[in-house]
Amino acid sequence: MHTFAVSGLPEVDAGDDLAALVSERADLTDGDIVCVASTVVSKAEGRTAALDDFPAGPRAREIAGHLADVTGEEKDPRFAQAVLEESTEVVMEAPFLLTEATCGHVGVNAGIDRSNTGGDDLLLLPERPSESAERIRAGLDADVGVVVTDTSGRPFRHGQRGVALGWAGLPASRDWRGETDRDGHELEVTVEAVVDELAAAANLVSGEGDGGTPVVVVRDFEFGDHAGSENLFREVSGDFVRQALRGWEFDAGH
Incomplete structure (x- = not known):
């Protein structure tokens, strides 16, 4: 091989x-x-997206605030909203978001990528x-x-x-x-x-x-x-x- x-x-x-x-x-x-x-x-x-495509709801703002407290780094609640919308289950909320993506894969942030996006904010699975x-x-x-x-x-x-x-x-x-x-x-x-x-x-x-x-x-x-x-x-x-x-x-x- x-x-x-x-x-x-x-x-x-x-x-x-x-x-x-x-x-x-x-x-x-x-x-x-x-x-x-x-x-x-x-x-x-x-499957590219802008952060503004995901206006943050109450749960996303709560998760982002909790992660900011835990990590000491500011977290964008719009990104948390994107993760929630691309997930079927949130397995763990801190110290990072571990979720089951809609395709069945369990990973960090529903597998959403912020690198090699071709100029967009987000690249979804x-x-x-x-x-x-x-x-x-x-x-x-x-x-x-x-x-x-x-x-x-x-x-x-x-x-x-x-x-x-x-x-x-x-x-x-x-x-x-x-x-x-x-x-x-x-x-x-x-x-x-x-x-x-x-x-x-x-x-x-x-x-x-x-x-x-x-x-x-x-x-x-x-x-x-x-x-x-x-x-x-x-x-x-x-x-x-x-x-x-x-x-x-x-x-x-x-």
Whole structure:
């Protein structure tokens, strides 16, 4: 398996055909996995916004005031309003906003970006990333998989890494349950989040900042003879970390 960035992509604007832009610059082969940063997907889908599009309501003003008290930094209540409107649940309000975005991804600030926005105030996540991945896949000139990627932090670790928001043309996970290890023991819980691993591999190549390479091709990846699964985001009933956070309140004194 190897990865390479698609070079020469222009700045993406609303209405641009991402599949055509990629096809013109990459000689794709059947079986490739095309990883596309959510930033350019959002730009093509017109998911940019101004802060003034989100006049702050009472809850947003309360959250912004609380965050300002906790962090010692002024917080714009319009941004808090944008996060609320782009979320289905606020998991944690301080010392930062941790929410479930409308697409199911749990992350800081509903994944709203304030960098690489193309001159707008905010860049919102794609509304339905797997549908976005399917549209891109349908427009490419080879039988490939597509993963829409983003970067986010990780519990218990410093730093960010690539994750999948949506995918098409491949399962989300490799299910190893029922197979055996080298000692003949049956695997009971191992489900490998393949689309996240592909997103992380792509992020190593595309990088962060001003690199301008938001599309990465993964070639010669083999899923193997395993069962596939579409499950990536945990159901709340089995997400014990989220359940614990729901009952937790931030104490600035500890």
